[in-house]
Amino acid sequence: MPSTALQVARTGLDAQDTRMRVIANNLANVSTTAFKRDRANFATLAYQDMRVAGQASSNQTTYATGLNLGTGVGVQSTTRVDQQGTINSTGNALDLAISGNGYFQILLPSGQLSYTRAGNFSLSAEGQLVTSQGYVVQPAITIPNGAGSITVAKDGTVSAMLPGSTAATQVGQLTIASFANPAALQAASDNLYGETLASGPAQIGAAGTAGRGDIAQGSLEASNVNIVTELVDMIECQRAYEINSKMISAVDDMLKNANQTL
Numbered sequence: 001m002p003s004t005a006l007q008v009a010r011t012g013l014d015a016q017d018t019r020m021r022v023i024a025n026n027l028a029n030v031s032t033t034a035f036k037r038d039r040a041n042f043a044t045l046a047y048q049d050m051r052v053a054g055q056a057s058s059n060q061t062t063y064a065t066g067l068n069l070g071t072g073v074g075v076q077s078t079t080r081v082d083q084q085g086t087i088n089s090t091g092n093a094l095d096l097a098i099s100g101n102g103y104f105q106i107l108l109p110s111g112q113l114s115y116t117r118a119g120n121f122s123l124s125a126e127g128q129l130v131t132s133q134g135y136v137v138q139p140a141i142t143i144p145n146g147a148g149s150i151t152v153a154k155d156g157t158v159s160a161m162l163p164g165s166t167a168a169t170q171v172g173q174l175t176i177a178s179f180a181n182p183a184a185l186q187a188a189s190d191n192l193y194g195e196t197l198a199s200g201p202a203q204i205g206a207a208g209t210a211g212r213g214d215i216a217q218g219s220l221e222a223s224n225v226n227i228v229t230e231l232v233d234m235i236e237c238q239r240a241y242e243i244n245s246k247m248i249s250a251v252d253d254m255l256k257n258a259n260q261t262l
């Protein structure tokens with residue numbers, strides 16, 4: 001069935017509704033640690049070829065141009081913008097940020113590995129480094145009971161002052177996961193990402209090696225959402241939605257006039 005102007009305008013409304021939802025989620029997470037903003041991508045829907053360029057005409061010539069009618073727009077995908085967020089100092093020894101590429105590894109209760117750039121960690125009752133949800137950071141690192149100051153070097157080496165010691169003792173080594181296509185990681189709740197076939201398997205290594213970023217202790221990566229950019233996008237989205245709404249009203253008026261004429 002051929003698409004009418006009403007149907008085409010409706011696809012425009014649906015597209016802008018999706019775009020607004022993406023913008024709303026970005027703004028909602030403007031203060032979320034290490035959040036990466038999303039962008040909605042759109043593509044034209046199939047064209048109705050009423051006449052193909054080069055087709056023979058009734059007067060034994062060929063048409064120099066075709067007659068192709070678009071059927072609207074569709075949401076193609078969403079893209080995560082993996083731009084580095086600002087690294088802010090917190091002064092908390094267990095706050096860690098990755099300056100550059102890579103992700104911390106997190107072990108879920110199901111035994112599955114997930115990944116995050118949100119390094120607002122703490123110690124569990126057992127002395128393990130965990131996320132705010134209690135998920136254990138991998139490789140598992142246990143800080144001995146009674147240990148003093150904790151130091152995390154930029155390469156991920158974790159040291160602590162043990163009771164009776166005059167020098168820090170290495171208690172573990174954090175490693176960083178990198179991916180061939182990090183944009184294809186599956187976003188989940190709790191600032192976590194999951195591996196997918198499109199992302200490729202995790203490549204594990206020390207921070208600062210093979211393109212992986214360094215670890216900054218006492219710091220957290222901020223959300224990369226720019227409020228001004230999102231507000232400008234929101235205004236553009238509102239205007240586009242209004243235009244498509246007016247198109248529906250205009251087509252409706254045309255149909256009413258046609259019915260009255262007939």
